[in-house]
Amino acid sequence: MAHAARLFALAQRLQARAQPQRPPTLEPFVVAGHAVGWVTSAVADALTQDAGFDRRDGLLQLRDEGLDVAGRSRRLAEAAERLRDAGLLRGWRNELLAVRATRGGQVLATIERAACRTLGIVTEAVHLNALADDGTLIVARRAAHKSIDPGQWDNLVGGMVPAGETLEQALEREAWEEAGLALDRIEVHHGRMFHVRRPVPEGYQSEWIHVYDATLGADTTCSNQDGEVDAIERRDLPALLDAMENDAFTLESALATLESLTRRSACATPPGLYE
Numbered sequence: 001m002a003h004a005a006r007l008f009a010l011a012q013r014l015q016a017r018a019q020p021q022r023p024p025t026l027e028p029f030v031v032a033g034h035a036v037g038w039v040t041s042a043v044a045d046a047l048t049q050d051a052g053f054d055r056r057d058g059l060l061q062l063r064d065e066g067l068d069v070a071g072r073s074r075r076l077a078e079a080a081e082r083l084r085d086a087g088l089l090r091g092w093r094n095e096l097l098a099v100r101a102t103r104g105g106q107v108l109a110t111i112e113r114a115a116c117r118t119l120g121i122v123t124e125a126v127h128l129n130a131l132a133d134d135g136t137l138i139v140a141r142r143a144a145h146k147s148i149d150p151g152q153w154d155n156l157v158g159g160m161v162p163a164g165e166t167l168e169q170a171l172e173r174e175a176w177e178e179a180g181l182a183l184d185r186i187e188v189h190h191g192r193m194f195h196v197r198r199p200v201p202e203g204y205q206s207e208w209i210h211v212y213d214a215t216l217g218a219d220t221t222c223s224n225q226d227g228e229v230d231a232i233e234r235r236d237l238p239a240l241l242d243a244m245e246n247d248a249f250t251l252e253s254a255l256a257t258l259e260s261l262t263r264r265s266a267c268a269t270p271p272g273l274y275e
Contacts (some may be wrong), residue, residue: 003238003241004268006241007258007261008262011270014254015270015273017251018252019272022197022204023199025040026120026204027041027055027058028058028059029059029060029119030061030062031062031072031076032072035101036099036119036121037119038204039060039118039119039204040203043118043203044060047082047083052075052078053079063075069107069110072108073109076099076109077112079115080112089115089202090117093113093114096113096162096163097113097116097123098163098164102122113162117202118203120203120206122206122207123160123206124167124207124210125159125160125161125209125210126157126171126209126212127155127157127158127209127210127253128155128156128157128171128174128212129155129211129213129256129257130155130157130179130213130215131214133217133218135236135237136237137234137237138156138232138233139155139232139233139235139240139249139257140153140155140156140178140231141233142154142228142230142250143227143228143229143230152249152250152253153248153250154250155257156181156232157171157175157179157181158174158252159178171183172184176225177224177225178224178226178228178229180222183214186216187215189214190210190212191210191260192274192275193211194208194255194259194273194275195209196252207252209255211256237261244257255273262274
């Protein structure tokens with residue numbers, strides 16, 4: 001492929017941004033005896049003012065002895081509200097995500113989505129790359145009112161996996177909400193996944209992103225349904241790479257796009273990036 005070296009170089013640069021060394025100042029956050037996240041000292045200070053948390057031996061621990069999933073979830077809901085009131089959360093989604101010690105592991109609790117980065121809790125997301133049959137890619141611009149990366153470009157479809165949904169259910173829901181696509185009428189391919197783990201203004205992002213792609217025919221119409229997308233456009237590969245190199249795309253969507261492009265063209269990718 002003519003753009004193979006450019007794809008590799010871009011993926012390598014974005015990998016460095018997505019997977020830097022974790023700051024040594026972050027403290028492990030423990031739920032039900034398992035490390036589930038990483039917090040700043042400011043967050044740990046705020047939470048240990050409440051009797052529901054202990055902080056010792058360099059870690060922050062939820063006091064949850066004897067509590068089940070529902071009990072831990074209630075305590076974490078109260079903690080999320082305190083963090084919001086203290087100005088340590090960005091936005092509030094009224095959407096619950098699962099708290100796990102490992103990807104795909106046992107659900108230990110649920111928590112408000114907006115608290116996950118503040119507490120460094122691992123999340124999962126699905127992204128769908130839409131390739132038109134003329135060789136262009138269909139991309140979407142995030143609405144200006146979004147609290148994270150407003151106005152940046154994205155894959156056509158991307159979103160979190162809420163508690164209680166499978167990857168496929170989340171993808172189907174997001175495809176309809178963001179692009180008006182019914183996936184039962186489209187052949188969708190499941191690609192590789194990658195892990196974004198980096199400091200962010202809210203705290204620490206630890207997110208596994210599962211990549212899918214599909215080829216859409218010329219008669220397919222894409223139309224945003226939930227008001228979270230400002231524009232949907234087609235880009236040819238040179239224009240797409242120009243935009244990603246200029247950081248016009250979110251980090252996650254750029255890496256998700258590169259996953260499909262390199263997999264479909266059998267181009268090399270940096271070791272340790274995609275699984």
